[in-house]
Amino acid sequence: MEAQFEAVIAADARVEPRDWMPDAYRATLVRQIAQHAHSEIIGMQPEGNWLTRAPSLRRKAILLAKAQDEAGHGLYLYAAAETLGVDRAELTEKLVDGRQKYSSIFNYPTLTFADVGVIGWLVDGAAICNQVPLCRCSYGPYARAMVRICKEESFHQRQGYELLMTMMAGTDAQRAMVQDAVDRWWWPSLMMFGPPDGASPNSERSMAWRIKRHSNDELRRRFVDMTVPQAEHLGVTLPDPDLAWNEERGGWDFGEPDWSELQQVIKGDGPCNAQRIERRRAAHEDGAWVREAASAYAAKKAAREGSSR
């Protein structure tokens, strides 16, 4: 069985739910897919903060649609995780009590409406860099979920960038808001690719299993190379004095993120960790009576239909 699994991996084919797989492979996938699903759900909050205050009806509609997409992504991903023999309720418990993580980027607050645009541009942009390779991930259900998700993420990224273009063509106050948002989100976005390769212990195995296909630093460089010209086109300055074109490499050199900040946020001490988990916990607990009612009703209905046969 193990040989067959190795052969599938080696052939760059897909492992499917019914196939045998090593326990560690399964555990790694559950952890990664759950974290990804949690990130979609928690990720609704920072932008959701502006839903009721969006400054135009069009932007309000875009925000709502995006939040809806994210909830949908969370659903696909939880479903993909469930093919590995866990269930959504259990994963939600683990999120709420801190045993599973979500992307640290969502522990930063959205302070102005420009943050909504910058999250689309930089955060969704970084997510896409991370996720496009996952469309070829060795685990079939995850790979297929990613295909659909990546398509929608690109759409969100374009919308975010378009908001920023509109604001940069607007008033001085709007331009200042955009620059301020870029200043705040740039470094956290770079940290979305995880610690530097030397400090990322699980990466190698994930790459061997073809869950992961590129190293953190490789993806980070790709993101910077993609983003710098977009920033120029937008007319904003990226807050990194070390940013410089490297003729030889044909890419951009950039400074070192403050990794101690990343560690701190992961540990739980980011600006919004407590608030994000609390909101999710409250929604889950306040909704318990509703879920119980739905189960009770379904049971009654089944019993009635059974007895009327």
Added chain:
Amino acid sequence: MEAQFEAVIAADARVEPRDWMPDAYRATLVRQIAQHAHSEIIGMQPEGNWLTRAPSLRRKAILLAKAQDEAGHGLYLYAAAETLGVDRAELTEKLVDGRQKYSSIFNYPTLTFADVGVIGWLVDGAAICNQVPLCRCSYGPYARAMVRICKEESFHQRQGYELLMTMMAGTDAQRAMVQDAVDRWWWPSLMMFGPPDGASPNSERSMAWRIKRHSNDELRRRFVDMTVPQAEHLGVTLPDPDLAWNEERGGWDFGEPDWSELQQVIKGDGPCNAQRIERRRAAHEDGAWVREAASAYAAKKAAREGSSR
């Protein structure tokens, strides 16, 4: 004893807590003072609605100070009621479960900031007309509470009128807000004096006992005569086509309020009845653990002090 009570009333002197008094006199006073206290407390809500949105810091301070005064008035009045052998907690229960009333005027919503001014001018103005004679009420503690309250109410009335003067000297939108607020609050203010004399069954006895000194209609006329020139000075139109100077009487004739509306609001079907009581109930219930803690602490402290003697 009854003769002595009658003599005190006849001499226009004061009945004090330790004096004998007829049960019906006591019950009437408890009902009236409690209703009055409840009105102060519930009356904090309509204006309190604008505390967090007041358009200038000065107006915010004035509103806060007024709300504070009203809470203080509630405290004096509950204290006056307690001299008659009831207690505040019991009266609060009766308010919350609907066995005791408060002034129906507070069941109307405050829709714009002009309402804050109009409540000061018309509602406090009507309250003062009602309350000034109560400073000579036959029951001493109530009469003395009223002296202090009336002084502060006059201050509130002047502040309300001053806000309206400022707004009338402002933009077209501000002037329209004032007129709109006057249109909405005029008739409810007239109804604050209660039903017409013919339909006010308890009035006669209260007058005999010198709790009340003027009939509802008498006070209503006094209020209209006082208010019409103020409206002219302000530059607003009172929404009553029948309003006309009566040369002969030397006062203003005015139209008939819609008494069915008053009955409906008293019955519980005013725009804000449910909301007002719910807020009061929630504050009382949410505060129960705090009051319990204060009692428990006081008991512990007393025990400690007792044992350390």
Added chain:
Amino acid sequence: MTDHRYPLRLGDDALIAAQRLSWWCTRAPQLEEDVALANVALDLLGQARALLAHAGDLEGAGRTEDDLAFLRGDREFGNAQLVELPEADFAHAVAKLLFFGTYQELLHTALASCADPVLAALGGKFAKESAYHVDHATQWTLRLGDGTSESRRRMQDAVDALWPYTHELFAEDPLWTAAAADGTGVDPAALLPDWTRYVTAVLARATLVRPEGDWRPGGGRRGLHTEAFGPLLAEMQALHRAHPGARW
């Protein structure tokens, strides 16, 4: 020609309903419901945008959907009070959607054959959306009403709290009368029998009691709102108003 205040008022209903509903995003009892409620809110917001834009066109004063949404004051909104009421729990959201959605479905269906071609086209499109909203609210009314004892209590409380505010949807009003008279709109009074029949049947199936009582709050159509409306509007408009003239 259609009085611009007619689509404006219908647009206000949809806009304020969408604003309240969007609060649920990230707070729904399950993720499927985050998706579903956002979907309903998006439909309502789309309806609001089309109706406000049409009102602006008819008015001919150059006001856009955003001017109408963000630059009118509390007293200039003509939505029914029902849609502005806070939703104390999920049962309130469900009851409101049942009552308001059923009204909207009947209204939109009738509107589809009105004399204003824009409104007729919108009515046809919106009717399909509303039908989905009603179906969704109906399913939840049944689950909550006929679910557990707690859900039944909460659902009945919500029905009792919101029922009085449904009367305003069908109340007589000069704008409705005029629109119905010249065929550019619908008199909602004509929709009441079907509304009552449907809603009563759903409540009965859900083992819920249809409220009695004759309290009929109203005034929303004349810009007289509840005290919950001012803060809702303050939040909705604050950013737009903080940057006069800016495009977003």
Added chain:
Amino acid sequence: MTDHRYPLRLGDDALIAAQRLSWWCTRAPQLEEDVALANVALDLLGQARALLAHAGDLEGAGRTEDDLAFLRGDREFGNAQLVELPEADFAHAVAKLLFFGTYQELLHTALASCADPVLAALGGKFAKESAYHVDHATQWTLRLGDGTSESRRRMQDAVDALWPYTHELFAEDPLWTAAAADGTGVDPAALLPDWTRYVTAVLARATLVRPEGDWRPGGGRRGLHTEAFGPLLAEMQALHRAHPGARW
């Protein structure tokens, strides 16, 4: 001369604290507390007005207290995050007042002998007010901490939740350093030992545990606020902004 941003920042602390506290009006656990909390809020609002007016004078650009309160954006407010945090229950309000009030009392006392004569006079006046706030908060901390088991749990939760935000009050900042250097203001770091001594003693008497942990959120002084701040400001400013240039 005093940097106008110095009194502006102190004024923002007082203003936002007053705005949060005024929410309690009509919601306090007993009427005496409606009176007392309104009184504290009034003091804080008075402090804010005097400080913002002084900042406007020093700036010399003609901005009034209202311009500064109602026409600045979210990123321009320099209050500490502590004061903007929502107050989940009465214990949170008490803990916040204990922490912030003690800081204010020490600050105002020190300010009374600073080189800016306006600030010195205000400091003397405000110190008396703050002393009352601290006394009030101390009494309630004792009652809740050493009251019932529920009140103790709630009070400890509030202390744990707010404690991390107290660090920002004493954190190093260029504006503090400059103000302390030329004597026009106070470096709050100098107040920390007295603050810690007093607050620790009160917590101990109240049988509460002083929190550990090294999380030190901050940023308020640079206009980096919590997500709770935007909605607070939107509500506070909406009416003022809806009527540009109007007097009230």
